[in-house]
Amino acid sequence: MFSDANRRRAVEIVAQYPNPHSAIGPLAHLAQDQDGWLTLEAMEEIAELCETTPADVQGVTSFYSMYKRRPCGKLVVSVCTNVTCLVVGGPEILEHLEHHYATDDDVWVEEVECLAACGLAPSMQVNYEFHESLTPESAEQIVDDYKAGRRTARGVSGGRVA
Amino acid sequence: MSVASGKPIEETRIVSRRLRDYPDDSHTIERFMATGGYEVLRDVLKAGDPSAIHAHVKASGLRGRGGANFPSAVKWESLPADVYPRYLVINADEGEPSTFKDRLLLERDPHQLIEGVIVESYAIGSTLAFIYIRGEFALGYDRVMTALEEARAKGFIGKNILGSGFDLEIVVHRGAGAYICGEESALIESLEGKRGMPRIKPPLPIHVGVYSKPTVVNNVETASTIPHIIRMGGEEYAKMGLNRSTGTRLAAISGHVNKPGVYELEFGLTLREIIYGIAGGIRDDRELKFFLPGGASFQWLINTDEHLDQIYDIDDITAKLGTTLGSGAIMVYDETTDPLLVAWRLAKFYAHESCGKCTPCREGTDWLEKILYRMSHGEGRPDDMDMLLDVSRGMSPDVMRAPFTQTTICPLGPSPVSAVASLQKYFRAEVEAACGVAAGVAR
Ligand SMILES: Cc1cc2nc3c(=O)[nH]c(=O)nc-3n(C[C@H](O)[C@H](O)[C@H](O)COP(=O)(O)O)c2cc1C
Ligand code: SF4
Numbered sequence A: 001m002f003s004d005a006n007r008r009r010a011v012e013i014v015a016q017y018p019n020p021h022s023a024i025g026p027l028a029h030l031a032q033d034q035d036g037w038l039t040l041e042a043m044e045e046i047a048e049l050c051e052t053t054p055a056d057v058q059g060v061t062s063f064y065s066m067y068k069r070r071p072c073g074k075l076v077v078s079v080c081t082n083v084t085c086l087v088v089g090g091p092e093i094l095e096h097l098e099h100h101y102a103t104d105d106d107v108w109v110e111e112v113e114c115l116a117a118c119g120l121a122p123s124m125q126v127n128y129e130f131h132e133s134l135t136p137e138s139a140e141q142i143v144d145d146y147k148a149g150r151r152t153a154r155g156v157s158g159g160r161v162a
Numbered sequence B: 001m002s003v004a005s006g007k008p009i010e011e012t013r014i015v016s017r018r019l020r021d022y023p024d025d026s027h028t029i030e031r032f033m034a035t036g037g038y039e040v041l042r043d044v045l046k047a048g049d050p051s052a053i054h055a056h057v058k059a060s061g062l063r064g065r066g067g068a069n070f071p072s073a074v075k076w077e078s079l080p081a082d083v084y085p086r087y088l089v090i091n092a093d094e095g096e097p098s099t100f101k102d103r104l105l106l107e108r109d110p111h112q113l114i115e116g117v118i119v120e121s122y123a124i125g126s127t128l129a130f131i132y133i134r135g136e137f138a139l140g141y142d143r144v145m146t147a148l149e150e151a152r153a154k155g156f157i158g159k160n161i162l163g164s165g166f167d168l169e170i171v172v173h174r175g176a177g178a179y180i181c182g183e184e185s186a187l188i189e190s191l192e193g194k195r196g197m198p199r200i201k202p203p204l205p206i207h208v209g210v211y212s213k214p215t216v217v218n219n220v221e222t223a224s225t226i227p228h229i230i231r232m233g234g235e236e237y238a239k240m241g242l243n244r245s246t247g248t249r250l251a252a253i254s255g256h257v258n259k260p261g262v263y264e265l266e267f268g269l270t271l272r273e274i275i276y277g278i279a280g281g282i283r284d285d286r287e288l289k290f291f292l293p294g295g296a297s298f299q300w301l302i303n304t305d306e307h308l309d310q311i312y313d314i315d316d317i318t319a320k321l322g323t324t325l326g327s328g329a330i331m332v333y334d335e336t337t338d339p340l341l342v343a344w345r346l347a348k349f350y351a352h353e354s355c356g357k358c359t360p361c362r363e364g365t366d367w368l369e370k371i372l373y374r375m376s377h378g379e380g381r382p383d384d385m386d387m388l389l390d391v392s393r394g395m396s397p398d399v400m401r402a403p404f405t406q407t408t409i410c411p412l413g414p415s416p417v418s419a420v421a422s423l424q425k426y427f428r429a430e431v432e433a434a435c436g437v438a439a440g441v442a443r
């Protein structure tokens, strides 16, 4: 369920569009930032707000890789291995983080496509905040900083959460 | 002896001027307005003549910076007369591998984009514009949202803007991780709250777009350029560049160069001047092996005088070398790079990002990825290169032709075929050696 504040925000978002159906994606981001993943209850509420069915919301959101269908912890760590990162150590960073956080429920490590941060490759995002010019060690340090609260993380969908 | 373009080997900063001059606060409305921002908007609203904007853009020769290089004024002319509402949609989905120029404009000069959106909306008669921004661009989204609030507070957005009678709302819509939503009809589907799958064309979005209304889709850099064209005058703008490639464009240079980054270049430099002059040459004193002059989807070039002396001109490079300048990415690889590995990773990207609507793309990209995986990981078979060409024919019948031919709804399907054709053209011997042909290894 959306909190009162988020429910108000959701209604505002829907009202921006000539057709409420357009708001499915933005509301899914909002719900995910709130709950940490896209829950079935959230999809039902989004369906009601967007004047459609929960099945439609599920069908649409499952197309997009940013929506998580199961809890993903507090930190989504997205490591790029596309062609520029590939030749300067991206895959090694992915492997290191996957291994290091394999049993850590707070950290979800995923391989992603080009993040448009190739100028300072290799690159990753932590809850959609960019980190560039990485080594396996510096990448681990950054994730640990977020874990320890030395860096402030966005929501798991990249929104600013209060 | 290398050929020189005769142009100074330096940047020409138009859309990147402010963000380079004021790296600390180029995104703020204070800096924007202190450096001439929103003056063009004031002027055009005061003049009250949308057709004058069109005349400038037409005279400028501006071509879309999203990859297809379509003349912007011609797109506007295709809008069906008297059909309202009509929408402007800014494509800020930037997801093409190694393209990273729009992100810079979004994060570092959002007001420049917003001024472009307002001016362009006024020119085409749209009262609702959308900025579809890649979901992963969290900072870009924050910056654009803050800029919109600031612009609204100054009366540049909303009802009766600066007393002109012109109304405009701008809605920012976040994507959610799907490269295909950069394709304009998929973007429109996504904006309507659907799966981002390209539409069969015709009808084109300019006729039947968002909510079935006429829709202009433009890239971030395209819209950001429009106020500069008005400020300079279309004809002045057209004096920059070369032939039908007028003005400047942001080139995102990455890979094994000493100075990777985004550079604003006047069209007309040679590729050698760009790679060795602008981007500082190859790292660690190594040799250049191959490079992708127009992003991930088009054919590659190699270290020959013919290729390096080629001029950065949209039409000339297509006429002479069959490739294109695409999205403005230039990816550079040194002598240590395995071209099979790059081809495989690109195929993996396209296989992952295929929306699945057309069989040749859904199946073909997967096949290419699988075959290229084994080829690039020491498990290649002697006839694999021919198998690649065979599979490619399903997506792009005239495999070696560049730009590619297409059997699919959108150009994503045949895009990885560009890499296959490039392997065949330039690296056949190396690929065969890697796949055991020379050693006579049987399957
Ligand atoms: C698979 C695919 C992905 C695309 N991605 C983008 C993109 O991220 N940004 C963009 O501006 N154009 C992209 N395009 C091109 C758009 O379809 C469209 O041509 C462009 O946004 C029009 O704007 P322009 O005329 O200003 O270039 C893509 C095209 C295809 C086929
Ligand atoms: S070519 Fe591929 S991405 Fe494009 S519509 Fe067909 S299946 Fe989808």
Ligand code: FES
Residues within 6 Å of the ligand: A080, A081, A082, A083, A084, A085, A086, A090, A113, A114, A115, A116, A117, A118, A121, A122, A123, B097, B098, B099
């Ligand atoms: S290839 Fe990794 S950020 Fe672009």
